[in-house]
Amino acid sequence: MRIVSWLERRRLDDDDFRDEIRAHLAIAAQERMADGADPKSAQLAALKEFGNVALTTEAARRVWVPAWLEALRDYASDARYAVRVLAKSPAFALAVIAVLTLGIGLNAAVFTMLKSMALTPLAGIERSSQLGVVVNETEKGRKVGLSYHDYQYVRDHDRAFSGLAAAAVAAVNLGRGRSARPIYAELVSGNYFQVLGVRAARGRTLLPSDEIAPGRHPFAVITEGFWRRDFGADPDVVGRTIEINNYRLTVVGVADSTFHGTIVGYDDEVFVPLMMAPQLGINLGSLQNGRPSDLLADRGAGVLDVLGHLRPGVSFANAGAQIAALSATLSRDAALTDTAQRLKVIRIWQSPYGGQTFLLPALTVLGAMGLLVLTIACANIAGLVLVRGVSRRGEIAVRLALGATRARIVRLLVLENLVLAAPGALLGVLLAWRGIPILTGAADALAAPQRLFFNIQIDRLVIAFSALVACGSALVFGFVPALRSSRIDLVSAINEDSSPRGAARGRLRAGLVVAQVAVSLLLLVGAGLVTRSLEAARQVNPGFDASHVTAVALDVRANGYSEARGRVFFRHLLDAARADSRVESATLASTTPLNLIGTREQQVAIDGYTPRRDEDLGFPVNTIGPDYFRTLRIGLAAGRAFDDRDGEGGAPVVVVNDTLAAKFFGGAAQAIGRRIRVGTGEWRTVIGVAADVKYSQIDEAPQPYVYLPFFQAYRSSMTLHTRGAAPVDVLVDQARARIAALDPELPLIHAKPLAQETRGATIILEFMSFMLFVFGAAGMALAGLGLYGLVSYTVKERTHEIGIRMALGASGRSVVRDFLVRGVRLGAVGAALGGVAALGTSRVLASVLFGVSATDAVSFARALAIVLGGVVAATLVPAWRASRTSPLSALRHQ
Amino acid sequence: MTLHSSRSDSRADLVHGTLDMLILRTLQWGPQHGYAIGQTIRAQSSDVLQVEAGSLYPALQRLAKKGWVTAKWGQTDANQRAKFYRLTPEGKKQLVREESRWTELVNAIAQVMKPAAPAEE
Numbered sequence A: 001m002r003i004v005s006w007l008e009r010r011r012l013d014d015d016d017f018r019d020e021i022r023a024h025l026a027i028a029a030q031e032r033m034a035d036g037a038d039p040k041s042a043q044l045a046a047l048k049e050f051g052n053v054a055l056t057t058e059a060a061r062r063v064w065v066p067a068w069l070e071a072l073r074d075y076a077s078d079a080r081y082a083v084r085v086l087a088k089s090p091a092f093a094l095a096v097i098a099v100l101t102l103g104i105g106l107n108a109a110v111f112t113m114l115k116s117m118a119l120t121p122l123a124g125i126e127r128s129s130q131l132g133v134v135v136n137e138t139e140k141g142r143k144v145g146l147s148y149h150d151y152q153y154v155r156d157h158d159r160a161f162s163g164l165a166a167a168a169v170a171a172v173n174l175g176r177g178r179s180a181r182p183i184y185a186e187l188v189s190g191n192y193f194q195v196l197g198v199r200a201a202r203g204r205t206l207l208p209s210d211e212i213a214p215g216r217h218p219f220a221v222i223t224e225g226f227w228r229r230d231f232g233a234d235p236d237v238v239g240r241t242i243e244i245n246n247y248r249l250t251v252v253g254v255a256d257s258t259f260h261g262t263i264v265g266y267d268d269e270v271f272v273p274l275m276m277a278p279q280l281g282i283n284l285g286s287l288q289n290g291r292p293s294d295l296l297a298d299r300g301a302g303v304l305d306v307l308g309h310l311r312p313g314v315s316f317a318n319a320g321a322q323i324a325a326l327s328a329t330l331s332r333d334a335a336l337t338d339t340a341q342r343l344k345v346i347r348i349w350q351s352p353y354g355g356q357t358f359l360l361p362a363l364t365v366l367g368a369m370g371l372l373v374l375t376i377a378c379a380n381i382a383g384l385v386l387v388r389g390v391s392r393r394g395e396i397a398v399r400l401a402l403g404a405t406r407a408r409i410v411r412l413l414v415l416e417n418l419v420l421a422a423p424g425a426l427l428g429v430l431l432a433w434r435g436i437p438i439l440t441g442a443a444d445a446l447a448a449p450q451r452l453f454f455n456i457q458i459d460r461l462v463i464a465f466s467a468l469v470a471c472g473s474a475l476v477f478g479f480v481p482a483l484r485s486s487r488i489d490l491v492s493a494i495n496e497d498s499s500p501r502g503a504a505r506g507r508l509r510a511g512l513v514v515a516q517v518a519v520s521l522l523l524l525v526g527a528g529l530v531t532r533s534l535e536a537a538r539q540v541n542p543g544f545d546a547s548h549v550t551a552v553a554l555d556v557r558a559n560g561y562s563e564a565r566g567r568v569f570f571r572h573l574l575d576a577a578r579a580d581s582r583v584e585s586a587t588l589a590s591t592t593p594l595n596l597i598g599t600r601e602q603q604v605a606i607d608g609y610t611p612r613r614d615e616d617l618g619f620p621v622n623t624i625g626p627d628y629f630r631t632l633r634i635g636l637a638a639g640r641a642f643d644d645r646d647g648e649g650g651a652p653v654v655v656v657n658d659t660l661a662a663k664f665f666g667g668a669a670q671a672i673g674r675r676i677r678v679g680t681g682e683w684r685t686v687i688g689v690a691a692d693v694k695y696s697q698i699d700e701a702p703q704p705y706v707y708l709p710f711f712q713a714y715r716s717s718m719t720l721h722t723r724g725a726a727p728v729d730v731l732v733d734q735a736r737a738r739i740a741a742l743d744p745e746l747p748l749i750h751a752k753p754l755a756q757e758t759r760g761a762t763i764i765l766e767f768m769s770f771m772l773f774v775f776g777a778a779g780m781a782l783a784g785l786g787l788y789g790l791v792s793y794t795v796k797e798r799t800h801e802i803g804i805r806m807a808l809g810a811s812g813r814s815v816v817r818d819f820l821v822r823g824v825r826l827g828a829v830g831a832a833l834g835g836v837a838a839l840g841t842s843r844v845l846a847s848v849l850f851g852v853s854a855t856d857a858v859s860f861a862r863a864l865a866i867v868l869g870g871v872v873a874a875t876l877v878p879a880w881r882a883s884r885t886s887p888l889s890a891l892r893h894q
Numbered sequence B: 001m002t003l004h005s006s007r008s009d010s011r012a013d014l015v016h017g018t019l020d021m022l023i024l025r026t027l028q029w030g031p032q033h034g035y036a037i038g039q040t041i042r043a044q045s046s047d048v049l050q051v052e053a054g055s056l057y058p059a060l061q062r063l064a065k066k067g068w069v070t071a072k073w074g075q076t077d078a079n080q081r082a083k084f085y086r087l088t089p090e091g092k093k094q095l096v097r098e099e100s101r102w103t104e105l106v107n108a109i110a111q112v113m114k115p116a117a118p119a120e121e
Helices: A004-009 A014-034 A039-050 A052-062 A066-086 A090-120 A148-157 A192-196 A224-231 A274-281 A317-332 A356-391 A392-399 A405-446 A460-485 A490-494 A501-537 A563-580 A628-632 A659-665 A728-741 A755-758 A761-796 A799-807 A814-850 A857-884 A887-892 B010-027 B034-044 B053-066 B089-113
Strands: A130-138 A167-173 A181-187 A200-203 A219-222 A241-244 A247-257 A268-273 A307-308 A343-347 A550-555 A583-589 A601-606 A618-624 A636-639 A653-657 A674-676 A683-691 A706-710 A717-724 A748-753 B071-073 B082-086
Touching: A014 A039, A014 A052, A014 B034, A014 B053, A014 B082, A039 A200, A039 A247, A052 B053, A066 A090, A066 A405, A090 A356, A090 A405, A090 A761, A130 A317, A148 A167, A148 A307, A148 A317, A167 A192, A167 A241, A167 A268, A167 A274, A167 A583, A167 A748, A192 A307, A192 A728, A219 A224, A219 A628, A219 B034, A241 A268, A268 A274, A268 B053, A356 A405, A356 A460, A356 A761, A392 A405, A405 A460, A460 A857, A460 A887, A501 A636, A501 A761, A501 A814, A501 A857, A550 A636, A563 A583, A563 A601, A563 A717, A563 A728, A563 B010, A618 B010, A628 A717, A636 A659, A653 A674, A659 A683, A674 A706, A674 A761, A683 A748, A717 A728, A728 A748, A748 A755, A761 A857, A799 A814, A799 A857, A814 A887, A814 B082, B010 B034, B010 B053, B010 B082, B010 B089, B053 B071, B053 B082, B053 B089
Parallel strands: A181 A268, A219 A247, A618 A706, A653 A683
Antiparallel strands: A130 A307, A130 A343, A167 A181, A167 A307, A200 A247, A219 A268, A241 A247, A550 A717, A550 A748, A583 A618, A583 A717, A601 A618, A601 A674, A636 A683, A653 A706, A674 A683, B071 B082
C-alpha cells in the first residue's frame, strides 16, 4: 500500500498537468484577445505557439521516470529490434539456436548429473551433501566399511557427529518360488531413520529398540514406491508381512515418499534391522576360515556404511581428527590382529559404496567434453556473427552517422546475441530434461530386475547454470565481433565499398579457424582414445567363455538347510543337471568371474615360502564344484581339475592360478604337489594350475587366485553354472525348473545368463564411448560447418581479387592452390595447438582408459587426419567454385 | 528505436541547466505561472530567448522533482485559474550556485573569444 502511494507521488499527475496546459492556453488566448484578436483566432494562435501538447506531456512524464527504468526501456526496445532483425534472417538465427541448444543441453545434462552426485546425493534427506561417512582405510589405501563391532564403538564414543547410523545394501529375494523378485534391501541400525531425519509416511520407522538382540526384530520399513507397486497403496499395509529370503517380516511403516535409501544409485526398497542379518542369510561376502561369517559377530566383516550429520560447528577436518583419535584408542582397546585401523571421515561422493564411485570420473570427463563442444559452438557462432557484422556495415554506419556511440552499437549487437542465446538456453534445458531419462532408462534396463534410483532433478540450480552458460557464451561469441563491427570507416561503408579492409578482421577470422581446429582435435583425440579403449576391452580375452552358460544364484540357508542337508541338495542338483542330455557340463561356484566388485581376500600361507616383512599374502578365494574349468572353458596349465574324488573324505586339495604358481613356485609344473593353507584351515596339496582369468575387472593386473573344492569347503550360497548347446535362456529356465523340482520352496537370488552377469565390467566403457562419440560427432559437425562457413566467406570476399588475377592470366588451379595452402597452414597451426592441449589434458582421461596409453599415437593420427581432411574439404569446395567464376562476372560484382 | 538517449548528452545538459537557471531567476521576484515565466524570460531578453512550452513545462517538472520549486493553484490578476510556481529555500541556494557557475563560464568563454591583447608586432 505504501509502495503504491510512493509511486503515485513519484510520477506526473496527468490530470493536473492537463489542467495546467489548459490554463496556459487560456491565459495566452486572453492576452491575444486583449490585444484585439477575435476569440477563435486567439485560441488557434495560442495553441500554435504552444506546440505539440502530447510531446510536452511525454517529456514532462519522463522527468519522473527513474534513470534505470529508462535504461530498461531502452534495452527492451533494443531487444525488440534485435528480434525483428533476427526474424529477417531466420536461417542464421535457427543455426545459432540449434548449435547453442546442443552445446548448452550437453552441459546442462552433465551438470545435472554431477549436481545429483555431489550436491544432493540422497533424496529425502536434508543437506545430504553435508553427511559425513566414516570409513576404514586399509594399508593399500582402499576405503572399506566398518564391522558391526567397530560401528558400535565409534557410535558410542564419538563426539563429532550428532548421531551415526549404519547401513549395508544387499540384493535379496522378495517372495518365494517363481514369483520371487530380486530387490535391494538395506540392513540398518536402529537409529538409522532418526539420525537421517527421515519420517514415516505411515506407521512407524525403525527405532533404536529394533537393535537389541540378534534375530528378535522381524520388522521392515518399505519405501513408498514399493508400497504402491507391491501393496497397491493399501492404506492398511502396517501389520502385513513380506518375505525376504524366505523369512517373514512384518511391515511396520512406509518411509517418507522422497526417500530411497542411502546408497547413491540404488533404489533400496526395504529397510530391515541389522539384527536380522543372520536370519535373512545375508553376510555380504564376509568369510571366516572359508565359511560365511556372522555379520554381527565377525570383526573382519567391514561392510557397514556408517554415516551421519556433523554436530553444528564441527568441520570435516575437525571430525576427521576426532575420528582418527578414536580409531587409535579403538586399536589399543580391541586390536584387530591382522590390520591396523585407520578411520577417516569423508563425504558421500567419496564413499566407497554406490554408483558415484564409477560415475563421477566418467561424468568429469563428459563435463570436460561438453565444455569443448560448447567452445566449438561459440567459435562457430562468433564466425557467423562476424560475417553478419560485415554484411550489416551499411546499417551500422548509418547509426554511427546519426550520432550513436560505439558503446551503444556494441550494446545493441551484444543484446542481439543474448536474444539468440536465450532460446538456446531454454531448449538446452529442455534437451537435458528429456535426455537424462533416456540415459537413466538405459541404465535401468541394464540393472533390471533390480531397481536404480538417481536423485536427478532439473531445478533452479540447473536453470541458473544454463542461463549463466548461455550469457557467458553470448558474450564470448558476440562481444569481440561486435566490437569489430562497431569500428567502421563511415565514408567507405556508406559508399557501399565492400572491398576487404583491415587486416584485423582477417586475423580474427584466422584466429577463429585455428581455435576451432584446435578444439575439434582435442575432442576427437578424447573420443578416439575412449573408442580405442572399448575396442581393446572387447578384444581382451577374459580367460573364460561365458556364452551358453547360466548363472543361477541361490542360498540354501534361506530355506533353513543345515550343512549336511545342503551338501545333499547340491549333490543332487549337480547329478540331476548332469543326467540331462541337453547339459554339456554343470558346476557350482561361490563367485562369478568379471564381477566388478571383487572377492573378499583371505590370508594364504605357502609351504616353503617366507613372506617378506609386511608382505600381504591376501588373495581372493573361489569355492568351486567339479567340472568348473570345463564348464567355463578355463584352461589348465598343469595337473588336474577337481573331480568327484575330492570330497569330504578325500585328501585336502587346492587349485591355484598361473600367476600364483609362477610367483611362488617358479612355474606351473613345479607347483604340483606343493602345499598351501587358506586362512587357519588345513594344509592342502596343489593338484592343478588354472590359466589366469579376469576376476573382477577387464583392466585388472594379473593376480594370484585360489580355488577350493566345494565338497571340502562347504558354503550355503552358491551359483549354479550349466553349459549346453541350447539357447541360454532355455538353459536358465531348465535350471530354475531343476531347482524347483528338488525344493519348490527354495528361492533364487537371481537366474540369468552368465554373459549378462559379466557385462557390468564393460558397461562404463560402453557408456563413455557412446557419449564421447555423440560429443565428438557433434563437435566435429559444428567445427566442420564453422570452418566451411569461414573459409567460403573468405573466398567470397576475395572474388574481386580472384577476378583480377584470372583476368591477368592466373590459372584456376593456381587460385585453388593458393587458397589450399592458406587453409592448410591455418589448419596446421590449429592442429599443433590442439595436439599440445590434448597431450596436456589426456591425463584427465587416464582414469577411464583401458588398454591404450593417454598419448596413443593411433588416436592422435586419426584425429589429425579427420581434422585436416575437414579443413581441406572446407577450403577446396569454395576455392574451386571461386576459380570457376568468370573474371568478368567477378569484376562486375564490384 | 531510440538512437541516442539525450540524458547522457553533455550538450543537452548545458541547455537544461541554463533554462533551469533562467526559470529560477524569474521566480526570484515572486511566484509566477508557466505562461508568465515564458513571457518574462522573453521580455527580459528583449525577445531573443523564446522558451517553448515543450521545454518549459518539463523543466518545471524537473525543478519540482528536485524540490527547488513548489506549485500551487491560484488566480491571476485577470481572474484566470493558473498554477503558480514558488522558489523554495533550496531553490534559492541552487540559483546562487548556478549564477556563480554561469559567471565563471561566461568569463572563461569571454577570455577565449577576446584574448587579453597578445603582444602584436
